[in-house]
Amino acid sequence: MDLVNIFIKGVFIDNMIFAYFLGMCSYLAVSKTVPTANGLGLAVIFVLGITVPVNYILENQILKAGALQWLGDNFVSVDLNVLSLIMFIAVVSAMVQLVEMIIEKFSPALYSSLGIFLPLIAVNCAILGGALFMQERQYSTIIEATSFALGSGVGWYLAIVAIAAIREKIRYSNVPAPLRGLGITYIITGLMGIAFMCFMGIKI
Amino acid sequence: MKSFFNKQHQKLIADPMGDQNPITIQVLGICSALAITTQLENALVMTLAVIFVMTSASSIISILRNNIPNRIRIIVQLLVVASLVALVDQILKAFLPDASEQLSVFIGLIITNCIIMGRLEAFAMGNKLWDSFLDALGNAFGYGWILVAVAFVRELFGSGKLMGYEVPGFNYLYELGYMNNNLMILPPMALIVVGLIIWMQRARNNDLIEEN
Numbered sequence: 406m407d408l409v410n411i412f413i414k415g416v417f418i419d420n421m422i423f424a425y426f427l428g429m430c431s432y433l434a435v436s437k438t439v440p441t442a443n444g445l446g447l448a449v450i451f452v453l454g455i456t457v458p459v460n461y462i463l464e465n466q467i468l469k470a471g472a473l474q475w476l477g478d479n480f481v482s483v484d485l486n487v488l489s490l491i492m493f494i495a496v497v498s499a500m501v502q503l504v505e506m507i508i509e510k511f512s513p514a515l516y517s518s519l520g521i522f523l524p525l526i527a528v529n530c531a532i533l534g535g536a537l538f539m540q541e542r543q544y545s546t547i548i549e550a551t552s553f554a555l556g557s558g559v560g561w562y563l564a565i566v567a568i569a570a571i572r573e574k575i576r577y578s579n580v581p582a583p584l585r586g587l588g589i590t591y592i593i594t595g596l597m598g599i600a601f602m603c604f605m606g607i608k609i
Numbered sequence: 610m611k612s613f614f615n616k617q618h619q620k621l622i623a624d625p626m627g628d629q630n631p632i633t634i635q636v637l638g639i640c641s642a643l644a645i646t647t648q649l650e651n652a653l654v655m656t657l658a659v660i661f662v663m664t665s666a667s668s669i670i671s672i673l674r675n676n677i678p679n680r681i682r683i684i685v686q687l688l689v690v691a692s693l694v695a696l697v698d699q700i701l702k703a704f705l706p707d708a709s710e711q712l713s714v715f716i717g718l719i720i721t722n723c724i725i726m727g728r729l730e731a732f733a734m735g736n737k738l739w740d741s742f743l744d745a746l747g748n749a750f751g752y753g754w755i756l757v758a759v760a761f762v763r764e765l766f767g768s769g770k771l772m773g774y775e776v777p778g779f780n781y782l783y784e785l786g787y788m789n790n791n792l793m794i795l796p797p798m799a800l801i802v803v804g805l806i807i808w809m810q811r812a813r814n815n816d817l818i819e820e821n
Contacts, residue, residue, distance in 0.1 A: 426796065
């Protein structure tokens, strides 16, 4: 049950966009139409689902205070947490590159639909944010961490598809000229955030 | 181009403050701008951190720009930025533990702050050291003033304080029945405040208006 809790919490309560504003840049820039938003959202779920478990292993086997115990007793006092930022971003960019190469090789159709978004994802705050939240919240098993990653990915996906759908419709309404485009998108996102706040405080 | 600080240099600094603002026009670096603006103090710390990381990263990348192979440039840029951010993170933990606690993961997220990567990619990879330094400085200040403006509004109306201190006149207002607007502290209001800033900016300068 715990896994489902973590997943649902990631989707609704701790939604990456509405509660933490992570991945806002691509959220605003790539949400003009639903199909592109769909592609980017799926790519984010995919990359989060891969990088968070890898970073979890890295964190618990190498970076954490005392994590190097498996090398011998001399290493118990070693604390490599200083390096975690550099290691995490290196893993993220390496994984993104790797995933891109694998997809290109085995599924050219998926590659051509995701292709352009994959390199963008390396610098999407949601991915590094996922790794940093995983470190901060200290999940006890790798399965819990993966469940958290998939939950936040799905939450991000829902948010970007929703805003893309709204932006497609809002083209037909009479928005004050200076607010068109970016301005109204900010305000709509704010209102959606207020709506999402009703999930706050729910204990599952 | 001979002089040390000519018209063109002035433009590099001035443009990002107004018509080329990274947050309201270029849509760069929004994640951190919104999340940490509940208090003025956090916004100032964040601005200083970004100014430091951005000017250093732009200078370093600008010096290295002819030696970076094109295929791996993103990883090189990320590693330079990540090392600088790790440095800032450690300094903050040592000297400003409270602020570091409140900013939590958002200091780490300066790495993926699009404003830094965006300017490295768009400017520092192709320009000289001094120009890149000024461009980074201008953009960091352009980012900073929006941050400080949003934090000012949110802290003043949300908790009736500025920099953590009570504002003098507010005592009388409370007696008259004024109440702090708790909604201002919640995340969604940051978006709406930035939306309003965009509205004001574009209403003043019609060239910036987008086509739907």
